Amino acid sequence: MNRSRPATQWGDRDQRRIDILRAGEELLRSGGYAALRMRDVADGAGISLGTVYTYFATKENLFIGVFAEHVLRMTERLRPRLEEASDFVEVFTAAANEYRDGYPVFGRQFDALALVETADALQPAVEQGLRDATAGLIGALGEALVRAGYEGDLRPAMAVLWSEVTGLANHYTTERREFLDVSWDEAVAFAARTLGRGLGIVDPAEGRT
């Protein structure tokens, strides 16, 4: 009945922190936020309950720590795809698909950028980690938008695009979910064309329904 307990050395705080984050992510993947129980985190990391709290002051801080790691990895996966994209539709589609993959794990209530704004009582290190991860993601997307030919004001365009990505993901949390009888792929394609035309970087004639 022994779990996977990392043989981290007594006092190795860096590795311990990684163990905790890994245990937390495993639980989140197994059943979302509800499955993230501090006792199970301690178990998975091979430490006692109290010790978890010497690394993350609250469950929310731990969650955001795991989430920030996820955003970093997501950005790394996304970057090459954004660089290969030849037009806006590909950029938007890649971002939307990548973002939705993490949704069942991290839940609809959590969104990188919303969290950055909301975070009031987070541990400074945790908050900074989230900010850095988020800035990287938004930066990569902004660059891709410019490469796709957008020449207007980047800030409102990013706000609108990111809202569409997160809004869509919010309605298609699970694999096969349909929303208003529209499939995920159809909705994303429609959104990409509509927004692309609206931003003046997709030919109005493309994919007219």
Add this chain to the structure above:
Amino acid sequence: MNRSRPATQWGDRDQRRIDILRAGEELLRSGGYAALRMRDVADGAGISLGTVYTYFATKENLFIGVFAEHVLRMTERLRPRLEEASDFVEVFTAAANEYRDGYPVFGRQFDALALVETADALQPAVEQGLRDATAGLIGALGEALVRAGYEGDLRPAMAVLWSEVTGLANHYTTERREFLDVSWDEAVAFAARTLGRGLGIVDPAEGRT
């Protein structure tokens, strides 16, 4: 130390249900989902804790009951504004502003349409109430979109518009929040123009940045 206890008659289940919903909404307004405690609901409705559970099987059912009522009222407030709207930008702006007003209360994790899809283990009556309320809201918006001149396929357009509305609201949960240094009004205006152009119902020249 006595709260506002409605003098509902013993056995009047209809009025009792209304008392519970009203107490629940009051708590939600006072502090969001975290403030919705079943003991306080019982208190506010003037009944005992156990009785709440004979009306709503779980806290989630109660929450959705309150939320459905909110959607009904929101639709009634929105309908005349949609009917007066002279173009798509006004339609989108009215819908976005109205939707965001309920966000601080009902929380970012909850969204009418997402809930309709997700609801697996809800009480039939509660689920039906949510479905009816939601259908009314979406119907009113769809009609407004057609009146604004949209002639394409309504389903994907509604999916994209609704995702944008909820996504934007998700990033501007509180009054003064900015997101990517863009104000709510600026983001909504930009989204309305962009989506309207993309759908072919807003003049490409309008409000070019």
Add this chain to the structure above:
DNA sequence: ACCTGAACACCGTTCAAGT
């Protein structure tokens, strides 16, 4: 039938004590 409220279960968090 409808309602009560004590009791249970679960889990986030703390802290005095260990090494």
Add this chain to the structure above:
DNA sequence: ACCTGAACACCGTTCAAGT
């Protein structure tokens, strides 16, 4: 310093007992 785990607090849910 770092770590432990029993204890506490809070709150959703149940159910035997009341009217």
